[in-house]
Amino acid sequence: MYVRFDVVKKLGDFALEAAGELGEGLTCMVGPNGSGKTTLLKILAGLLRPDRGWVEHVGVKAKVYVGELHVPPDAAAVEVALAGRSRFSPTPVRREDVEAARRYMRLLEVEDLAERRWRTLSGGQRQRVVIAAALAAEADLLLLDEPLANLHGDWRGRVMKTLADYATGRIVVVTTHHGDVLKCCRALIALREGRVAWRGDPQQYAEPLDATCG
Amino acid sequence: MRRLLLLIIPLLFSAAVLLGPAGVDPHIIETVRLPRALGAVVGGVLLGVSGLLLQTTLRNPLADPYVLGVSGVAVLAALGSYLLWRLWGLPYLGFLLGALLGAAAATAALLLLARRAGMLVVLMAGILLSYAASSALQLTLLALPPEELGYIYVGLQGSFAAYPAGVWGYVIAAAALVLVLFVYFNSRHVAALLHGEEAAAGLGVDVKKAVIYVVGAASAGVGVAVASVGPVGFVGLLAPHMARWVAGRQRADMVLLETAGLGAALALAADLATRLLLPRELPVNVVLSLVGAPAAGWLLWRYVRKI
Numbered sequence: 001m002y003v004r005f006d007v008v009k010k011l012g013d014f015a016l017e018a019a020g021e022l023g024e025g026l027t028c029m030v031g032p033n034g035s036g037k038t039t040l041l042k043i044l045a046g047l048l049r050p051d052r053g054w055v056e057h058v059g060v061k062a063k064v065y066v067g068e069l070h071v072p073p074d075a076a077a078v079e080v081a082l083a084g085r086s087r088f089s090p091t092p093v094r095r096e097d098v099e100a101a102r103r104y105m106r107l108l109e110v111e112d113l114a115e116r117r118w119r120t121l122s123g124g125q126r127q128r129v130v131i132a133a134a135l136a137a138e139a140d141l142l143l144l145d146e147p148l149a150n151l152h153g154d155w156r157g158r159v160m161k162t163l164a165d166y167a168t169g170r171i172v173v174v175t176t177h178h179g180d181v182l183k184c185c186r187a188l189i190a191l192r193e194g195r196v197a198w199r200g201d202p203q204q205y206a207e208p209l210d211a212t213c214g
Numbered sequence: 215m216r217r218l219l220l221l222i223i224p225l226l227f228s229a230a231v232l233l234g235p236a237g238v239d240p241h242i243i244e245t246v247r248l249p250r251a252l253g254a255v256v257g258g259v260l261l262g263v264s265g266l267l268l269q270t271t272l273r274n275p276l277a278d279p280y281v282l283g284v285s286g287v288a289v290l291a292a293l294g295s296y297l298l299w300r301l302w303g304l305p306y307l308g309f310l311l312g313a314l315l316g317a318a319a320a321t322a323a324l325l326l327l328a329r330r331a332g333m334l335v336v337l338m339a340g341i342l343l344s345y346a347a348s349s350a351l352q353l354t355l356l357a358l359p360p361e362e363l364g365y366i367y368v369g370l371q372g373s374f375a376a377y378p379a380g381v382w383g384y385v386i387a388a389a390a391l392v393l394v395l396f397v398y399f400n401s402r403h404v405a406a407l408l409h410g411e412e413a414a415a416g417l418g419v420d421v422k423k424a425v426i427y428v429v430g431a432a433s434a435g436v437g438v439a440v441a442s443v444g445p446v447g448f449v450g451l452l453a454p455h456m457a458r459w460v461a462g463r464q465r466a467d468m469v470l471l472e473t474a475g476l477g478a479a480l481a482l483a484a485d486l487a488t489r490l491l492l493p494r495e496l497p498v499n500v501v502l503s504l505v506g507a508p509a510a511g512w513l514l515w516r517y518v519r520k521i
Contacts, residue, residue, distance in 0.1 A: 071408075092401050137418065143416075
């Protein structure tokens with residue numbers, strides 16, 4: 001199972017021109033704001049059509065992209081996790097869907113929040129519920145846009161470890177700004193101004209990612 | 215709650231059929247009260263479910279076919295089409311087709327607007343649409359000879375008394391049931407639209423299909439309701455909120471049956487109140503607005519407090 005791509009997409013002044021290959025396991029995609037990470041993920045998910053080029057999914061049966069979800073403030077957390085089960089059937093969610101949603105909530109340690117309303121959850125708790133929703137989709141290609149947003153130090157590492165374990169037998173791609181978690185990734189793609197600046201083994205990626213002090 | 219509804223609806227239905235100034239008169243029951251009670255059930259279910267669909271896809275807690283002008287445009291188009299089809303001697307078929315078409319056009323327009331504008335803009339546009347349709351309706355009525363005005367006027371006001379007696383009544387009820395089943399068997403995809411169209415697409419939902427289903431089902435619901443009982447207000451707003459409140463869930467697929475049941479119960483109760491509690495019968499919208507307007511105000515207040 002793999003995904004190969006060679007695409008060009010123009011959005012106003014910005015142009016994405018990227019080519020590469022994704023294999024099984026966890027791939028991290030890094031790059032400054034506006035370097036084209038989200039655009040590339042959406043193209044790989046089939047949500048955006050490239051102006052030129054192609055995306056080839058080999059052996060991929062289901063692909064899921066999770067970025068921002070609108071959630072009504074009164075929704076229970078488990079209802080958000082259930083969103084991940086949308087692709088399985090058009091009929092109302094069943095007991096097995098609720099069980100799967102809760103199973104992935106447990107994995108991210110938010111199962112005890114299942115009945116809590118969305119407006120009462122912190123940013124980090126919401127983020128973990130959204131990740132649980134993404135995992136509950138059980139897709140073989142999972143594209144996660146900024147899953148570490150709102151998560152603090154310790155949790156970033158734990159979520160990445162969970163994603164790395166989940167990625168056995170699947171292709172999982174995450175975008176991130178956090179250099180401290182790249183150890184978890186099997187492969188790394190660095191984008192800069194719409195182009196692939198570097199790709200390969202994250203251990204050999206030397207460029208400082210989080211030069212936040214000036 | 216589902217079990218409680220299974221108890222409440224038959225109770226309200228029996229009350230609607232058995233109670234009245236004429237007592238238990240089989241003739242009155244068959245020709246007047248039974249069709250009217252059936253009309254309340256069918257209208258309540260259709261408007262409740264349509265309201266739920268609109269609230270979910272517009273991501274707008276105040277969406278309601280009546281408030282957003284969908285019912286208003288449907289009535290206007292129905293009357294226009296009635297006048298046209300009268301020329302071929304099929305005015306009531308024209309009325310139904312017009313109602314369906316009008317509801318579909320208004321629903322599609324609101325959904326398109328919602329992609330570009332915020333919730334309050336969509337709401338204002340819907341209210342303006344409803345005013346415009348109402349004025350145009352009054353002007354169109356001038357084209358109707360006064361002797362024909364009487365019957366159709368009841369329907370244009372919104373009244374469960376306008377529901378057809380006999381076989382047509384049962385045909386419409388069957389159509390409503392089919393519609394609810396159609397929505398039920400597609401409700402998981404509709405529920406995903408709550409998170410936004412792009413998010414739903416990312417989660418593997420065929421959004422184009424889901425939106426077409428929603429526009430089709432909501433406008434069929436409003437169209438059939440308008441063609442049979444006229445523009446009845448606020449059931450579409452209140453029933454989904456009551457359902458979410460009793461079920462403790464927001465997802466459309468988890469509150470659909472409760473919404474349908476509470477829509478029927480609300481319509482039956484409102485109609486009983488207009489018939490039995492008031493010294494003289496008034497349009498059912500009077501009672502529904504009495505409950506609905508403050509409820510809408512409260513929802514708006516909750517929304518405004520958050521921004």
